[in-house]
Amino acid sequence: MKKFSKESIYTTLEAVSEQRKHEIEAVFEFRKENLNVAAKFFENPNVRSSKEELIKNLSLCKEGTIFDYVFFADKNGTCINNYGEYYFIKDVPFFKASINGKPFIYTSHHLPANDGQSFSTITVPVHDENDDVIGVIGGTCIQELTNKLLFQNVVGNISSFLIDFEHNIIAHSEGIAETDEVFNFIKNYKADVEKQKRQQSVINEEQYFIVVDSMMQGDWVLVSMAEKSKISEKYFTVSLWGVLASTFNFLIFSILIMIMVLIYTTHLNQIKRHVFVDPVTQGISYNKFLEDAEKYVKYHKSGSILAVCLDINDFRIFNDLYGFEEGNNLLRLVYKMLKEHISSGLVCRVKSDTFYIITDFEATEAELITKREILTDDFNTLLQRNKKPYHVVFTVGFYRVEEFTTNVSSIFERANLVHNCAKKEGRLNIFYQERLRQDAIKQKVIENTMYDAFTNLEFQMYLQPKCELLSKRLVGAEALVRWESNSGAKRYPDEFIPVFEKTGFIVQLDLYMMECTCQLLRHWIDYGIEPVPISVNQSKHLLLNPIYFNVITTTIEKYNLPPELIEVEITETIMYDNTEALNKLIINLHSYGIRVAIDDFGSGYSSLILLRDIKADVLKIDKTFIYKAERDSKGKKILSSIIQLASTLNMKILAEGVETENQLLMLADLGCREVQGYLFGRPVPAKAFAGTFYRS
Template sequence: MDYSKYDFDQLIERITELEVLNKQMLKEKEQETRLDFAWFGNLGNWYWNRKTNTVTCNHLKITTLGYTMDEIPKKLTHHFFTEKLHPDDYEKTMQAMTLHLQGKASVYEIEYRIQAKDKSWKWFYDRGSITQRDNEGNPELLSGIVFDITARKEEELALKKVNESIYIDELTRSTNKRTFKEKAVKLIKEKNCSYAFIVLDIDNFKLINDIFSYEGGDCLLKHIANTLFQHIKEHEVFGRIVGDKFYLLLDYLSENELESRMKKITKDILVFKFDHNSSFNMVVSSGIYVVKDRTISIDTISDRASLAAKMIKGRYESACFFYNDDIRSRIVNDNEIENEMHEALKNKEFKIFLQPKFDFKTEKIVGAEALIRWQHPRKGIIEPNVFIPLFEKNGFVTKIDLYVFEEICKKQKEWEDEGRKPLIISVNMSRLHLNNPAYVSTLESMTEKYDISPEIIELELTESTFSENLEHAFDVTRRLHNIGFRLAIDDFGSAYSSFNMLKDIFIDVVKIDREFFNEIASTIRGKKIVKSIVKMAKDLAIETVAEGVETKAQVEFLRKIGCDMAQGFYYAKPMPISDFVALLDQEA
């Protein structure tokens, strides 16, 4: 049958028929056999056995990508395809499968790009569902169809260019980015009044989609748009720009008046309930730039409002923030850092410091954390809190992490050759590495290059690493752990902690967030939290490290509750590697 004559709705109907057909395949071998029947046109099908981690598919997806069947592994796994996903499509594709496996979506359905053998990108429409579960109800077998939609996507892109006159955001029916900019520029230029430009969005909107599905997220976006419609006056404008980001151009009378108005808008947005009177703590952030110079471009204005919004991200409560000269100074400083960071890495201006970890029982050094300082040729030592947040934003942190990792591998080999007793050194790793399919193999290759055991390297992952694509994060940590690396969760308790999460991930060490220790001396709450974390970790055979230990009272409390290790100024500050070695020799 020629599927090329089907329109999209007819194709969906045919897909549904195929799902029914797949559900009738009762036995594993029967399913695998039936995958060999011929297909015509651009439609093919696949079968995934999660128990054996094998994928069976007909020739379509292989040959469309330019490979022959002889070029694919004998045991074909889903990694053969996921490693070739377009970086912009990887996360949403993995999330679509995760939502279905978790029962949050009735089917797995997604459009994505895969790189072909000739480095071109092919578009696919992929749809499937769970066809068999094990005795405990866990998904075991999945099957579905795949459709080559490259030609259709190319037509859509061409049509998009032709239809640039479309001005309305389809979901919220508000103005889109282009329309907003045009109207805002006209108002600023023609109206004899003062304006403020606001960037408004929801903190951790992706988490909302994960918890309440994309349908829940869309309902929230519509509610925000309806709320803004009610608050917008004549000669003002707002629009949905992308995702959960909205731009507003409002009259500006005074800072107090505008702040009061934004509080009312925020309050009306926060009345939204997802389902069953959910108590989800939604946070609205608003960055404000008062337009004083009408000659500044609308893009510069929006950038400054966005920078103001970033100043209040992560506060866990709704707020608004006005752009000021301090932010301008920070921008100048950030630009200087970004202009110099590549040369600084090339010139080895980034220096490794080690902060010892002490055993609470013996008070002997049992390891250290590798930290980084920037030895700037003009400014001297630059602390990491100045440049690491920027590196996280621009992605350069991944290069820094790998640089530190390799330097520690070199040092571990040097110590081994000197006959020193191996010590576990921990290296911080950004969650951005999870987007790199070659991340695990890169670390493994580096330990092989220097001929050291992965077991003397500990990788510290922030808790937020597990707040997004959980299944992918679990998979990466499992592979790292299987190689032999020790894994630690840094700042545990600082973000979206789930104590239950610890039983599912491959973690050797929990580092308790230093913020809890700020409360220990004066509150019972802090002590109870820390004590619960330590007890839970011991029950799971996970070691605990208290970071930020600064007082004798903290030491006595942590030793009493059975915390394993301490790291902090009470024992030792971060120090150059040579000083760390001297401290070890002195202790010996």
């Protein structure tokens, strides 16, 4: 075997080591560059505003990379990856380094729930607009893949090992020197790179030539080694050709890295465009609006900021008439015109046809209403010019920010609140009042507690007597509900019934009240108390359900009750919804023996025609009619006509809310025969009703 000088052997080893060092640094630099681009993206607070946003945007950042996981950790070390899995990494070295502003590479570690599989991780800090570190973003991939990426080229019989300051093997090539003895040697290897770059060692009775080199990560060392007995002319030939091939590959690899960084940067720019640009109007997106609006309010004094929520009435109809593309054109036109109409500030489309505006426009309420009217007129004029015979109407909610705040979401919660109130009340504009917010809070409290209250039996049935006017004899009762919490607080129906109707919970309450009524009647009969009919108010949500008739008759039969003891009350508002279906139900109830009463007649937009169309048994006149009749002759004549008409239609008349003897005398003169009100008795708990109003 030809002898080779030590110098030639070391020169070859150093050439291979230097080449591999550059390749390794290029791989890690590429991964770090990917993460730096992602970190820039994550500076925007809206990108990480919720778990859903985090998962979506981490998944977008993972695309086009070799990472198995991409994750974000906040300052407290709470970490979430692109699969929605949470970890706590406060004490992990890569988090400690990057939260202090340094990129970090951490290898040969384990992640939770991965069966002991080894990973390598790179992290970089995420900054805010003030350049403060607010978190860490990182990428993780399997260690085996890291080995293949770092040592792609086999050069002769030269093996290379990348080790860290703890003597962990970060990665290694697949050369002939990788025996257990060599691995043990490397794990215990200590070298002063600056003082002793070239070394020799004996491992398992074999002599090795070793070259060590420091890496970009200051506490890493690259160890390249060759076994003396296997060094030959072939070794030099292969090694030198390997170096040349490796150099060529490195050049190609560097070019590929540049291309991949460019592609990834383009990819994230597309993501940014997706996040920051509204696809319909091509203006700023809602996420970008929140970010910019926060900066906007910082530089304006309290009281000068106006937040506006605006939408187009019946926008769906425009879409139906002209199609979605024309609908999008309309939205673009709205956006453009809103931008033109505000001298300074921001505009964005939030969703569908809803727009937000924040501006420093100082004006009175009257001036703002005029501004809305001018905008509407200008817009419809423009539509006419474009030959779109459609009249657009805007509904607007205004909120003047009186106290300094940078919480833009909170500002627009209020603007959105008044906008919703305007829609609900059929108004074109409403200005924010604190009362509206307090009402919304109360409603939310009711929504949050109503199910537990139902489970805890906090809804109590009360009864109010109905009496024959002349004899004052008890002829029936009305079932009413009270919400009595375990703390002793009591809520009345006008507080919670509207919320129950809005949420649909009213159906559950209606069924409960019917069950309580039947249960009480059965109790009276069993204990020898002569029962009186009880009327139960039932909402339209339940009455118009096709199975309602079967439900109520099943409940009555469950308690073996005479059906004439049950009276179903319907409000006059339901009669406008579906007269045909309602009459069909009433016919079925009559055939079974159940009476039907129209409750609160006169409280809304009453129609005498409905009395002809709805085949009810009882007409309950609302107390507002009685108050008006008591005060003026016109009101009295109207009440008299209603009583006479109802009598002609064979309907019983019951006057509600009777509180004085004068009202009683007036009603007697007008021909009313049954009454209900405080004059005869306030509502009492159902269990106390019999003992209070009649004897067994």
